[in-house]
Amino acid sequence: MRKIQAQGIHHITLMGADRQTSIDFWEGVLGMPFIFDQPNLDDPSEGHLYFDPGDGRLITVFTNENRTRAHRRTPTDAGCVHHLAINVSLATFRQIEARLDARGIPHSGHKDRGFMDSIYFKDPLGFLIECACYKFEPPVGCTHADVMIEAHKLRVKAGDDSIGEVHLADAIELLVERTQSSLSDDRSAKSPY
Template identity: 35%
Template sequence: MSESDDDAPSEAEVTAEFPDSVIRTTGTDHVTLVGSNEADTVAFYRDTLGMRLVMRQPNLDDPSATHLFFDSGDGRVVTFFVSDDRDSHEGPQRPGIGAVHHLAFSLDPDEFEATKDRLREADHRFSEFDRGAFHSLYTRDHNGLVVELVVDKYEIPDDRRGEVLSTAQRLRVEAGAEFVDGDHLEAALEELGLPVEPNDLPDAAVGSAKDWRGESGPEHEGDA
């Protein structure tokens, strides 16, 4: 074995077990982004995506800006620093280390088709893809940030999600597959003794977020 092989980094273990870490988080409290103005932010996240605006106050670090808090649907919060002197920027976000690639929010499977209709009615362009483990719609907010709307292919209990995904990951590796797909999820649920309840979802092309950014892939009618 060469010296370069010795120095090669090893892959981190994928497991549902808690690590031997300095601290242990209990969940996601909130994610904060720098937004444009309040009107456009509320129009997209409340009036289009249906998130409740649950708190508004001055930005504690910069009182000239306003801090908006939206409940994403399960009590987890996404927040924005906004100011009425900022125009929205509808072009693609600048990529780079430390940048936000996209935000992903879950949908009720029964609302999936209706969500597509509502995006069309609101003149928001979107793309629909089979992402292997789940089914996704991609659109953009008023600042060009890619927003993914996700439905699981199978019902997964919230308190067992990590366990199911890590089991599906092991099954994927054992099968020599490149990505986790619905078959791996189904097998993981069976192995863990959990109910196997598939969601009724339409067929869709296999694709990625880069397809929504305009490089390739189908897009539906409307303007984001």
């Protein structure tokens, strides 16, 4: 038996209502360029809109002019998607509350998640959206996941409930030591003062 090895998310497809609501939200609120439009090839009575979330991958939306918006929260039963998290820069994150407030969109306010900052709000159809901003940049040649796994190990070893900034900083230091060479024989912390 062998695995089917994943190499990233290709796309996520959501059920939308009318076409214009999808364009106005994904491009007009979240700034994702509307890049492709065709019928749903499995149901030609629906549209299939494609948006670039900023990393060249895709978020797509099936639309139908006969479906109406539902403002209640989408289901969170087992097997359902709880929310979609979108990566944003720190500069953008600091503007989100004001920009949502200007549109009258209710939101959670800032949530400190230890390794990232988050804010939550619903799309026009009741689907929960999270805008998330990492509190760290990984060392050159490493990924956010590399830092997270090292920070997790440090958190567990320390007996802490969740990852904090100290775990992230120490994880980054470990990764730099592991992945970047130095001419020094002793790379331990020192105090030259």
